[in-house]
Structures are given as structure tokens and as C-alpha cells.
Amino acid sequence: MAGPPSYKAPTGTHDVLPPQSGRWASLIARFAAAAGRAGYGLVVNPVFEDVEVFRRVGEGTDIVRKEMYEFEDKGGRRLALRPEGTAPVVRAFVQHRPPVPWKVWYAAPGFRYERPQAGRYRQHHQLGVEAIGSADPDVDVEVVALAWRFLAGLGLQRTILLLNSMGDPESRAAYVEDLRAFLRGRRAELAPEDREKVDDHPMRVLDSKRAATRAVTREAPRISDHLTPSATGHFSRVQAGLSDLGVPFALEPRLVRGLDYYTHTTFEIQSSALDAAQNALGGGGRYDGLVEALGGPPTPGIGFGIGIERVLLACDAEATFTVGDARVDAWVIDVTGGAAARALTHELREAGVAADRGFDDRSMKAQMKAAGRSGARVALIVGEQEAASSTVTLRDLATSEQRTIARADVVAEVRAALDKEPR
RNA sequence: GUGGCCGUAGCUCAGUCCGGUUAGAGCGCCAGGUUGUGGCCCUGGAGGUCGGGGGUUCAAGUCCCCUCGGUCACCCCA
Numbered sequence: 001m002a003g004p005p006s007y008k009a010p011t012g013t014h015d016v017l018p019p020q021s022g023r024w025a026s027l028i029a030r031f032a033a034a035a036g037r038a039g040y041g042l043v044v045n046p047v048f049e050d051v052e053v054f055r056r057v058g059e060g061t062d063i064v065r066k067e068m069y070e071f072e073d074k075g076g077r078r079l080a081l082r083p084e085g086t087a088p089v090v091r092a093f094v095q096h097r098p099p100v101p102w103k104v105w106y107a108a109p110g111f112r113y114e115r116p117q118a119g120r121y122r123q124h125h126q127l128g129v130e131a132i133g134s135a136d137p138d139v140d141v142e143v144v145a146l147a148w149r150f151l152a153g154l155g156l157q158r159t160i161l162l163l164n165s166m167g168d169p170e171s172r173a174a175y176v177e178d179l180r181a182f183l184r185g186r187r188a189e190l191a192p193e194d195r196e197k198v199d200d201h202p203m204r205v206l207d208s209k210r211a212a213t214r215a216v217t218r219e220a221p222r223i224s225d226h227l228t229p230s231a232t233g234h235f236s237r238v239q240a241g242l243s244d245l246g247v248p249f250a251l252e253p254r255l256v257r258g259l260d261y262y263t264h265t266t267f268e269i270q271s272s273a274l275d276a277a278q279n280a281l282g283g284g285g286r287y288d289g290l291v292e293a294l295g296g297p298p299t300p301g302i303g304f305g306i307g308i309e310r311v312l313l314a315c316d317a318e319a320t321f322t323v324g325d326a327r328v329d330a331w332v333i334d335v336t337g338g339a340a341a342r343a344l345t346h347e348l349r350e351a352g353v354a355a356d357r358g359f360d361d362r363s364m365k366a367q368m369k370a371a372g373r374s375g376a377r378v379a380l381i382v383g384e385q386e387a388a389s390s391t392v393t394l395r396d397l398a399t400s401e402q403r404t405i406a407r408a409d410v411v412a413e414v415r416a417a418l419d420k421e422p423r
Numbered sequence: 424g425u426g427g428c429c430g431u432a433g434c435u436c437a438g439u440c441c442g443g444u445u446a447g448a449g450c451g452c453c454a455g456g457u458u459g460u461g462g463c464c465c466u467g468g469a470g471g472u473c474g475g476g477g478g479u480u481c482a483a484g485u486c487c488c489c490u491c492g493g494u495c496a497c498c499c500c501a
Contacts, residue, residue, distance in 0.1 A: 008492075062499050066424080084501085110501070115424080117495060124501055193498075207499085257500090282501065307501025335459070364459050372461035383459050397461070 012114075012122025022326045027154075027308060028107045031127045034150050035105035038142065040129050043104035045088035051080040056293045057087045058260045067112040081111035084259070085305050086287065087294070089130045094296035100133020107308075119278030119310045128284070130303035132291065137234050140265045140286060140302055141241030147269060147282055147304045148247050151311065155320030158273040159281065161248065164255040165235040166262050167227045169289065175226035176202055186216045206254040222253040231264060238265050261287040265302065273317035274310070281314055282306030329418050331371035331397075332357040333381045335364050340382040344392070344410060351411045353418070372397060378417050380410065 009015055016024050032042070051070055058064050069081035082088055085108055093102055109125050116122060129146060131139050144161070151159055166172055180202040187195050191210035198205060206217050227235065242249055249267070257266050266285030284304025291299035315321040330348055332355060334341035341357040348355035358370045364383070371379040381393040381402075392410055394417060395402035405413045 011492080067499085112500075114499075115497090116493095117497095120500070126501060128501095204499090209497090259500095277496065278500070280501065305501060310501055333460085363454090365455095365457080365461080366453085368459095368461040370461085379461080381460075385459080393460090395460075400461085402460085 010122070012116035014121065014123075019323045019326055023312065023321065023323045024308065026324065027311065027321070028127065030153065031105070031107065031150060031306075034146060034153070035129055038103070038146055040103045040105040040131075043089055043092065043106050043130075045082070045085075045092055045106065045108065047109065048079045048081050049088055049091060051078045053087050053091045053294065054080055054083060057084075057290065061260055063112060063259070067114050069111045069113055082108070083112050084110055085126050085128045086130060086259075086261075086290070086303055089303070090132070090287075090290050090294050090296075090301065093130075093132050093299075093301075094291060094294050097296075100299070101139065102132045103129070105129045110305075117278070118276035119274065119307075119313055121309060125308040126305040127282075127308060128303055128305040130301060132301035133299055135234075135288065135300040137237035137265075138241055140234075140238045141245065143284070143302050143304060144238075144242060144249075144265070144267055145245050145247050147267075147284070147306060150306070151269060151281060154311070154315060156271065156273075156281075156311075156314055156318055158318060159269055159271050159314075160250060162252040162255050162268045162270065163239070163242075163249040164252050164266050165223065165227060165231060165238075165264050166256070166266055166285070167223060167231040168263055171223070171227045171231045172263070175221070175223045178221050178226065179203065179206075182220055183216070189216050203256040206256050217254055220254075224251075224253055234264055257283060257285060261290045261293070263288045267304070269306075271310075271314040271317070273314050275317075276313070278310065280307075281310050325375055327375040327377075328354040328356045329377055330355045330414055331374050331376035331379045333364065333367040333371060333379055335361075335367070335383050336387045337361060340387060344380060344382070347411060348414060351415070353411070353414055378414060380414070 051068070054064050054068060063083045068083050071079055071081075073079055085106055089104060089106065105128065107125065107127050109123050111123050113122060114120065127150075129143060131143055144163075148159075148161055167175065180198065183190070183198045183202050183205055187198055189212060190198070190205065191208065191212040194205050194208045194210060194213045205213060206220070208214065208217070224232075224235075239249070239251075252268075255266055255268055256262075257268065262285040264286040266283070268283035269281045270279045271281050272279070282304055284302070286300065286302040288300040289298075291297070291301060312321075330353055332341045332344045332348075334344075334357070338359070338361055345355045345357045356374060356376070358367045362370075364381075368379070376397060379395040379397055381395060383393075386392050386404070386407075390407045391404045392407055393402050394405050394410075394413055396417065
């Protein structure tokens with residue numbers, strides 16, 4: 001293409017700007033607080049990993065088969081941008097071998113090369129936790145409840161929690177055989193697009209949205225009928241625990257989720273407020289074989305990921321968790337050249353008062369206009385008269401009342417006007 | 424990867440079907456009305472290669488082809 005360069009954020013990516021970014025930041029802060037209260041510490045992983053880290057996690061999944069951002073660095077290493085959050089955390093666990101249970105949370109971007117649509121992006125952001133090293137069903141309960149309570153705490157009400165168990169590997173192997181046999185017998189009734197999945201990935205057929213397929217899978221064998229006694233025991237204890245905490249859930253035997261590594265508990269939280277096709281706000285499950293697959297000792301684990309963009313979309317749809325105005329307390333106006341504004345804003349900020357000012361030595365009118373637009377509660381005005389008498393005019397921008405105060409009393413007067421405690 | 428719809432000022436859009444002088448509106452921005460005072464009002468101004476390229480034509484924002492981008496959906500997922 002000719003002409004001057006005209007750059008845009010790459011397809012499927014977005015800039016998050018004020019004031020929306022304020023909401024973004026506060027969402028993460030809330031999650032950090034919730035996870036912190038539950039004993040989870042922050043983990044920060046690299047945004048790219050050896051491509052094998054992700055391959056080991058799901059050879060057969062679309063995520064690794066066709067959606068990974070893979071590249072070779074200048075040293076010839078094969079790397080990939082993280083398509084999901086669990087694998088890097090598990091890799092870090094295997095590398096550092098922290099004491100268990102290891103409970104961590106993260107807020108990180110995920111990258112998948114796919115066509116964007118409402119609620120789906122090439123770079124999206126996830127909030128998540130991982131609890132590695134305990135097979136206790138109470139860990140499942142804690143993790144699921146954390147996700148549920150976090151979303152409820154934002155004011156989201158039109159959410160449903162879907163719960164299923166994939167069982168242990170023996171349960172699962174037996175079930176897959178049974179399901180495959182069933183689907184082969186009914187193959188002709190399936191939607192054409194789903195027929196080819198029957199042989200290689202029969203469980204993928206279960207989450208098809210096509211009506212013809214769903215009619216068949218309604219009658220398909222259920223994994224709950226194939227669970228070993230111990231897997232059934234684990235799952236019942238999870239359900240009992242959730243009920244005990246008042247977390248409502250619906251059993252969904254067809255919930256298999258996209259990643260191959262899940263065992264036992266899997267769950268997904270959907271929003272019925274989103275009319276978009278992508279209505280899963282988050283999901284996760286247990287992955288008792290994953291640590292071993294990445295070279296560690298046999299170690300159980302469970303976690304979830306919540307999509308920040310989708311949660312915010314759901315909040316929009318339910319008109320909750322709205323953008324808070326990031327207002328400053330005071331606006332400093334200086335028509336004597338700017339030195340007074342420089343000193344005053346600095347002094348106020350040092351004293352803990354949020355203060356801002358205009359630049360470029362603009363007219364009184366222009367500076368007042370900026371002050372009004374900023375949403376500040378008070379304006380501090382320094383003109384020739386104030387400068388000459390070591391005073392400042394303090395104006396309440398809501399009531400338009402103003403009075404002249406001594407320059408030396410500015411911090412105290414502003415604090416009083418804002419009803420703010422000294423720091 | 425496949426399909427539908429859409430690309431005109433910073434934003435939201437009119438104008439495109441039936442081609443015709445300097446491409447418009449609202450909002451926002453800047454300035455003035457008020458030589459020290461915001462929000463309301465009035466006046467004025469800046470800002471556009473009509474996504475890009477090619478073609479048809481005396482003439483293209485408008486018609487044709489290609490291309491890029493956006494959006495929604497499928498596959499699948501957060």
C-alpha cells in the first residue's frame with residue numbers, strides 16, 4: 001500500500017484507554033484482593049514459552065493445533081505466545097518446586113490466532129488462579145467458589161455455573177470408548193460438520209451448538225455413569241461443599257471444555273445477559289496429570305481462567321460495575337506564567353491531594369473551562385492580584401463560591417474544603 | 424480457515440440506489456461575545472487524499488474489479 005503510514009492496533013487487539021482503563025484496573029484490583037484473602041499469591045510468568053510447554057498440554061486441541069502464535073527467536077528457539085494461562089504456571093511449578101499446596105493467581109494476556117468476534121480477540125486477558133499439590137475436593141470447592149463469588153461481587157446476577165466431572169483417566173477412557181460407539185451408531189443423524197469428530201475426538205461432539213447434534217447428544221451416554229467409585233466420591237464431595245457454601249450450580253454432563261488435560265471437576269460460568277455467541281465468562285477444572293506431563297512428579301492441580309473482556313461485556317449488559325470517574329480533587333489555574341501552578345500542584349500532591357493543572361499558559365477562561373471539565377471539586381486561582389499579595393483564590397466549582405486565602409494555608413484550606421483527613 | 428454486513432471530519436452519521444459546480448450535520452475541540460472566572464446561550468474557526476489501488480466516463484464519495492480494515496456468525500474458546 002502506498003501513502004503515509006497509518007498504523008492501527010493489529011486485528012483482534014485493542015487499546016484500553018481512560019476512562020475504561022480505570023474500570024479495568026479496578027477489576028484486577030478486586031480480583032487481587034479476593035485471591036489474596038483466600039491465600040493466593042501473585043505469579044508473573046513470561047508471556048512466551050518454549051512451544052513444547054503448550055504442546056504437551058493439548059496436542060489435539062484447536063488451541064495448539066491451529067491457534068498458537070509461534071515464532072523462532074534469533075537464537076533459533078521455538079517459542080509461542082501463551083494461548084492460555086495454566087501451562088506456564090505449571091511449568092513454573094515444575095521448575096521451582098515450591099512447597100504444596102501452591103496457590104497462585106495471575107492477570108495476564110492470552111493470544112490465539114483466530115477470527116475475532118464479539119467477546120473473542122486475538123489478545124485477550126485473563127484473571128485466574130491455580131492451586132497445585134492437593135487432591136482434596138475442598139480445594140475444588142474453594143476454587144469454584146472463588147470464581148463464583150468474585151463475579152457475583154461485581155453485581156453480575158444473570159450468571160450460571162455449570163459443573164461436570166471428567167473422572168479419573170480410567171473413567172474417562174472407558175467413557176470415551178462408550179461414547180464413540182454410541183456416536184458411530186448415530187453418525188448419520190449428526191450435523192455434517194460434527195461427523196468427522198466422532199472417531200478422533202468424540203467428546204468434542206458434546207459441545208457442538210448444532211441442533212441436530214444436540215438432539216443426539218441429549219441421549220448420549222453420560223460420563224457420570226462411567227465414573228469409578230472414587231471419582232464419584234470426589235465429585236459428590238465437591239457438590240456437597242458448594243451447596244454448603246450456598247454456591248448454586250447446574251450439572252451439565254456435556255460440559256467437556258476445550259482443553260484435553262482436565263480430570264475430575266470441570267466448570268464453566270456463563271452469562272445469560274450476553275446475547276453474543278461467546279457467553280462463557282470463565283471456566284476451569286482439575287488437571288491431575290498435567291504436572292507430570294510437563295516433567296514433574298505426579299501432582300494434582302486445579303484452576304480457572306476468567307476473561308476480563310467478557311466480564312466487562314457482561315457488566316455492561318447488566319449495567320453493573322460501571323466506570324468510576326477518575327477525578328482529581330483540585331485544579332490549579334495560573335495566569336501569571338505557570339510557576340505558581342508548578343509549585344502548588346506539587347505541594348498538593350505531596351500532601352496527598354489529587355491535583356492537576358493546565359499547561360501552555362492559556363487564558364483564564366480556557367483554564368477555567370479545563371477545570372470544569374476535569375470534574376475537580378475546587379479550583380485554585382492565581383492571578384496578578386494573588387501573586388502580588390501572596391494569596392490564592394479558592395473556588396468551589398459546584399457552588400461557584402470563592403474566597404481568597406493565604407498562600408501558606410493552601411493545603412489546609414483545600415483539605416478542609418474537601419473534607420479530607422491530613423495524611 | 425469459511426460466510427453475511429459495513430468502511431465519508433476526533434466521535435456518531437447523512438449523501439451512494441437514479442455519477443455532475445468549493446463533500447454536509449450533530450457532538451467534541453479552539454477562539455470571540457465577557458482586556459481575572461467554568462457549566463447555559465450566541466458567533467466564528469480549525470479539522471476530510473470520502474480505507475487503499477486500478478478501471479469505466481467529459482465528469483466518480485456515488486458505477487465495476489482487486490485489496491486492506493472493521494464487525495457479526497461458524498469452527499472453538501476467556
